[in-house]
Amino acid sequence: MEIRHTTNPADFKTFTTERMRNDFLIENLFQEERISMVYTHYDRMVIGGAVPVKETLELEAAETLKTEYFLERREVGFLNIGGDAVITADGESFELGRLDALYVGKGNKKVTIASKDSSNPARVYFCSALAHAEIPSRKISIKEANPNHLGSLETSNERILNQYIHADGIQSCQLMMGVTQLKTGSVWNTMPAHIHDRRMEAYLYFDLKEDARVFHMMGEPSETRHLVVSNEQGVISPSWSIHSGAGTSNYSFIWAMAGENYTFKDMDMVPMNELK
Template identity: 50%
Template sequence: MEIRYSSHPEDVKYYTTEELRDHFLITDLFQYGEIKSVYYHEDRMIVGSAMPTTAALVPEDGRQLGCAYFMERREMGILNIGGEGIVKADGAEYSLQYSDALYVGMGTKELSFSSANPADPAKFYFVSVPAHKSYECVKISKAEAIVQRAGSEAQCNTRTIFQYIHPSVCKSCQLLMGVTTLDSGSVWNAPPFHTHERRAEAFLYFDMQEEDVVFYLMGHPTQTRHLVVRPREAVLSPSWSMHGGCGTGRYSLAWAMAGENQAFGDMDAVSLADIQ
């Protein structure tokens, strides 16, 4: 498991491109037959991927977490962006098609990821955060998510927000998770640009042409920086950083948050007039 530490906004002002990428961008996700995970000290978030082929993949034990097993004091959200996959959680088996999600509750001792067809493997993206109570595992299809429409054609940002792990869909301790999908012809997933001091966030960019990129905007609103993000790469967003992005084509992004509350709308909007 790779470790990423918190960064102070005053320090980030002086980061080079390489340092920005090393701290905030996760590349090389979805490797055949491997689990990759990054432990981020902001809200103790673990972001990772599992791409099983012929054999099931099992998360590492809890030694790096100071626990007896990985999920002893954690909850997890899983999104499949590949072929049909199977997640087993303490004997229960959940079949996840493309765009299906699964909430896994704290205390799940046995967790594994498999593909129904190794030639078309599942691509499981997961985010895990600390938890204080055990809730039941819940499979959530895209049709069962809360749907919100946002943006306008004039701003090139018409999009649909699918809220999968949300208090109105299933119980969780602090995790929120969902997907935002841009309409054809739209390239911005903002405005409004915003921060939320009370929650860290992670983003996975996918469902885009291989040659396209997203220019992800981050940093303090008066000291903006950018990352060039390619398909199936993830970004870590500290609570003090604004976030948004513009692509060279349409795309989707999976977002996950954890922190002080579960209020999806709890954000501090940044005026375009104040961004530098």
């Protein structure tokens, strides 16, 4: 498991492109027959990807966590962006089609990930946060997610924000998770920008063609920078940072949040004339 430490926003102003990419960009999450994970000290979130082909992969407690098993003090949200997946939590199996999600709560000792068809393997993204209570596992399909239609084609940000794990959907201790899908002709997400000082956020950009890119904006509103992001790459977004982006075409992204507040209303909007 790779470890990423936190950054003081005052220090962030001096970062080179290479330093930004090393600290905040997550590459190569999806590797065949393995689970890849990044542990960030921002709200102790674990961000991971799994591509089981013929093997069944187990979510294990790496030495990093210092626990007997992965979900001893954690919860996890899975979201499949590939072929059909089969995830088992302490003997209970769940089939996830593309863009289906699964919440697995604290206390589940054995969690495995497999593909239903090795010729069309699953590509399972997951985010895990600390948990204080045991909540039952639950699957939710893309059809059952709560859709929010946002933006417009005129402002190049027409999109659907699908909520999966949140206060009015799948319950959790602190993890929130969903998928935003941009319509054809739209490229901007989360603009006008905002910050939420009591929650960090992680993005996974996907549904991008090989030669397409997203320019992910981050930093304090008065000191913004950007990361150039390719398909199926992730970004760690600190609580002090804006998190928006513009693509060379439309795209989708998975967002996941963890922290002190468990509400979407915890947003401090940034007026456009304050961005620099």
